[in-house]
Amino acid sequence: MPRFCGKTVIITGSSNGIGRSAALLFAQEGANVTITGRNSDRLEETKQLLLKSGVPEKNINSVVADVTTSSGQDQLINTTLAKFGKIDILINNAGASIPDVTGATGIDQGIDIYQKTLQLNLQSVIEMTKKVKPHLIETKGEIVNISSIAGGSHAQPDFIYYSCAKSALDQFTRSSAIDLIKYGIRVNSVSPGVVATGFIGAAGLDNEAAKKFYKHMAAHKECIPAGVAGKPEDIANIILFLADRKISSYIIGQSIVADGGSTLMMAMQFGDAM
Template structure:
């Protein structure tokens, strides 16, 4: 019996850890040939080894350590994928980053250089990589899945303002690209995670363990995560795979699936049980 992605080729950016790694492993286990990529060659090799340990043939995995923010790196990524596998069916734009202001400023006081760095990787690289992959995805009538964030929704995020702006822009890119590319048979969708246990905090420059402590606090507060649980990378990877599986999601075009344990549904004023509070008064 064929696996659901047998004969398909998936390129997953930012796959040296976290959501990208989980998605790459999942695609490979489900029969796809996979290109994994990231800047950290050591962590990227860990991803490759995890894929191989699951029984996937070595010939089904391509590892490309490169800087996705540079178009030269993107050319290398697309060209080497086509050279090795001969096609591209699924592009997962997962790579993303958030940076802190060097002087600890937040909101509108953050230096604009932080904006430039974030938009370069979170938005510009998605646009240019999609452009470079387009001809191959059109040939395959393939799928694009962008990884956004609930930070890009209607709720203000002054602490990570530029990151939130980049994800709002990515959501609009998803919608526009979906209508532009569906005429060629290419579907574009996205997933917007809430809190996920990844190495994202340390990548931002947070002290070791600080991000995990923040996630534990959020789990314990129903006004933060009503479900009481922070997502694991595989939880988001499963949604990515669903959106890349045309048999299951063929009629979903240009949409973003929010996966946040209910976080975006809660306002501070209704996060508590008012009936109980009334009894106490």
């Protein structure tokens, strides 16, 4: 029997990248999935990918919604309950580094960029967690948040507001894990490094620049010791591991770093000096 047979999963930000891969894996493992995103065309691509892989349409709830709005959050939850009757797993995946249209970088970015970045990467996670809590209490469910190595202890001046949001998300994961485990709800997270998704494009780079970025990172082992950018399915498999209580039941409030070794190389580089 598929390991998530009979389970219902909400995956925010599942119209592309890591969220799309997670939706595919969950559905192939028997789960009912609510997929969502703001772009209807990309969301339909995700749905068609699931259908072509053999997932029955009755197991898919596709919702075009903005997870940063209260109405969008309610739509996700209410349509999931209406179609599947319960919620077992929440994957808080929606997130992005939002570029300043003026071209400003670092702390020169507008405060509106800071507010939008935190609203997407942190506040929406908190709000979804609060709203789904009573339903996860009923099912003794799971929450997996998608953070980033940008939230770690190393400076990230190119992604200053994004790194602030992810650092705060890591603390929310730890604190909410302790708060919710008394109800039987587990909370954990994944912190990806460089993964070949639409993230770089969303941060303001065009397709050619994004390809150049990934090629550069993969070619420089001082950036990624593994010598290759991660794939969305690499992260999706970790998400499923954390959502599977049969094999990860004793993991609570942790963030699994999946970065090809990047964070191990973020200390001082001596190069030819040694």
